[in-house]
Amino acid sequence: MMNRKDVLLEQILCCHKKSHWFVSFEKAVAGLTPEQAIWKQSDSENSIREIISHLVFWNKRFLDRFKNSEIPKMEGNNDSTFTYLKESEWEQVLQQFNQVMTDWYETIEKSEDEQFDQYISGQSNETWLESISSITLHNAYHIGQNVTIRKLQGSWSKEQGLS
Template sequence: MSRKDVLLEQFLCCHKKSHWFVSFEKAVAGLTPEQALWKKSDCDNSIWEIISHLVFWNERFLNRFKNSENSKMEGNNDSTFTYLQDCEWEHVLQQYNQVMTDWFESIEKSEDEKFDEFISEQSKETWLESISSITLHNAYHIGQIVTIRKMQCSWSKEQGLS
C-alpha cells in the first residue's frame, strides 16, 4: 500500500467508512438540528460547533495543499467553533461532506512528491505528516460527536459503538 493509499484510506474512514471507529457519516446519521446544538454545559462545545471547527481547519489546509489563498484568520482557534453558526444544519453537513470529498480527490490526483514538500516555508512539517495529523484530528472530534450523542441519549448500539 502506498503512502497515498494510506492517506486516502484514512480520509475515507473519517468520512464514510466505519472501521476501527465510527465514520462521520455514521456519527451524525439521524441527528436533528436541536441535538446538534445541545450542550451539557456552557463550557462544552456542541456537535454543530465541532463540525464548524472541522470545516474551518480542513478548508484552510486543503486550500494550502492546493496552493490557494486563505483569507486572514480572524480570532483564534476558539472562534473556529462558531464558523458556521449562522448556517442551516443541512448546509453545515454539506460543507463537511464537501471538504472531505475535495480532500480525497485532491490527494488522489496529487503526485507522490507532493507529500514530501513542506507545508510552508516557515514549517518543517511535510504534507505527509500534516495530512496524517488532519485525519487524526478529524477522528478525535468524531469521537467527541459520538460521546455527546451518548450523553444526550441520541445514540444507539446499532450505530456502531456500545
Template structure:
C-alpha cells in the same frame, strides 16, 4: 499499500467508512437540528460547533494543499467552533461532505512528491504534507469521537451505529 493510499484510507474512515471507529457519517446519522445544538453544560461545544470547527480546519488545510492563497487567520481556534453557526444543519453537512470529498479527490490526483513538500515554507512551517495530512485525519477522528460521546450523553446514540 503506499503512503498515499494510507492517507486516502484515513480520509475515507473519517468521512464515510466505519473501521476502528465510526465515520463522521455514522456519527451524525439521524441527528435533528435540536440535537446538534445541545451542549450539556456550559463550556462544552455542541455537535454543530464541532462540525463548524472541522469544516474550518479541513477547508483551510485543503486550500493550502491546493496552493490557494489564504488570508492571515485573524481569529483564534476557539472562534472556529462558532464560525459557521449561522448555517442550518443541512448546510453544514453539505459543506463538510464537500470538503472531505474534495480532500479525497485532491490527494488521489496529486503527485506522490507533493507529500514531501513543506506545508507553508513562507510562514516557516517546513513539515512535510505527509505528516500534516496524518494530523488532519487524527484531528477529525478525535472530534468524531467527541460527537459520539455527546450523542451518548444526550441519549441519541444508537449503538447499532458501531460503538456501544
C-alpha cells in the same frame, strides 16, 4: 501493498464514510436533528454543530493551502472556529463538511507523490504527509467527541456503531 497516498486516502475515507476502528462522520451524525446538534451538557463544552464548524474550518484551510490557493488571514483564534458556520443551517453545515472531505479525497487522489514530501510552508518543518495524517487524527478525535455527546444526550444506540 498500500503506498502512502493509499494510506492517506484510506484515512480520509475512514473519517468520512467508512467506519473501521472508529465510527465514521457519516455514521456519527446519521439521524441527528438540528436540536440535538446544538445540545450541550454545559456552557463550557462545544455542541456537535460547533465541532463540525471547527472541522470544516481547519480542513478547508489546510486543503486550500495544499492546493496552493489563497488563504485569508485568520480572524480570531481557534475558539472562534467553533462558530465559523454560525449563519448556516444544519443541513448546510453537514454539506460543507461532506464537501471538504470529498475535496480532500479527490485532491489527494490526483496529487503527485512528491507533493507529500514538501513542507506545508516555508516556516514549517512538517511535510504534507505528516500534516494530512495529523488532520485525519484531528478529525477522528472530534468524531469521537460527537459520538460521546450523542451518548450523553441519549441519541446514540450501539446499533449505530461502537458501543
